[in-house]
Amino acid sequence: MLTLALSKGRIFEETLPLLAAAGIEVTEDPEKTRKLILATNQPDVRVVLVRATDVPTYVQHGGADLGVAGKDVLIEHAASVDGTSGLYQPLDLQIAKCRMSVATRADFDYEAAVKQGSRIRVATKYTAVARQHFADKGVHVDLIKLYGSMELAPLTGLADAIVDLVSTGSTLKANKLVEVERIMDISSRLVVNQAALKLKRERIRKLIDAFAGAIRP
Ligand code: PRT
Numbered sequence: 001m002l003t004l005a006l007s008k009g010r011i012f013e014e015t016l017p018l019l020a021a022a023g024i025e026v027t028e029d030p031e032k033t034r035k036l037i038l039a040t041n042q043p044d045v046r047v048v049l050v051r052a053t054d055v056p057t058y059v060q061h062g063g064a065d066l067g068v069a070g071k072d073v074l075i076e077h078a079a080s081v082d083g084t085s086g087l088y089q090p091l092d093l094q095i096a097k098c099r100m101s102v103a104t105r106a107d108f109d110y111e112a113a114v115k116q117g118s119r120i121r122v123a124t125k126y127t128a129v130a131r132q133h134f135a136d137k138g139v140h141v142d143l144i145k146l147y148g149s150m151e152l153a154p155l156t157g158l159a160d161a162i163v164d165l166v167s168t169g170s171t172l173k174a175n176k177l178v179e180v181e182r183i184m185d186i187s188s189r190l191v192v193n194q195a196a197l198k199l200k201r202e203r204i205r206k207l208i209d210a211f212a213g214a215i216r217p
């Protein structure tokens with residue numbers, strides 16, 4: 001049996017065409033069932049639905065043989081567990097694309113604050129990425145860890161800036177925030193459990209090859 005960990009929403013939706021290229025069709029709709037384990041048309045392949053941030057944990061510890069996770073999630077996971085031993089990342093799938101950026105209120109002069117060497121208060125869910133980014137720039141920051149709705153932080157005075165994912169930019173716009181710096185491009189990767197790769201080499205190779213052939217940049 002091959003177990004693939006996916007999160008509901010954009011990652012599930014955007015992985016479907018890759019699965020189709022490997023001859024795999026998920027036979028249930030995650031939006032219409034409460035089941036967490038979904039069967040496929042292949043008797044030896046199943047999908048488990050987990051939170052996006054839990055995908056690397058499932059794969060690293062063998063709860064799933066493979067998974068699909070954003071670069072953002074993989075970086076934060078590696079920082080939180082001190083490495084990703086046991087996680088093989090053979091493919092950038094070029095799906096669920098977005099960017100990690102710094103955003104502030106329009107009336108906050110980010111460039112000036114950086115130039116003056118002021119301490120900046122930054123709210124984010126992505127503390128590893130933020131810490132590294134500002135350390136590289138030599139900017140002093142007080143990081144405030146949040147688990148959601150980062151956009152609210154500059155509006156309430158909790159922080160001067162946020163580090164968050166941006167795709168269309170409409171969430172920032174709706175909250176009158178401006179993107180002041182791009183940190184990195186984000187896309188989702190295929191991650192594979194190292195032990196599974198050895199034990200189920202043929203089956204996993206076939207899947208990786210089919211996915212690789214279906215990647216559209
Ligand atoms: O939503 P939930 O709390 O369950 O978990 P999650 O947010 O971790 O999962 P999900 O499914 O929303 O995101 C899964 C992965 O998709 C992330 O880890 C990213 O790698 C990738 N991705 C791509 C995004 C976006 N685009 C994105 N736009 N993840 C989140 N967003 C959010 C962003 O945080 C912001 O709130 O969408 C908002 C901005 O979108 P725009 O279009 O308004 O700019």
Ligand code: MG
Pocket residue numbers: none
């Ligand atoms: Mg989300």
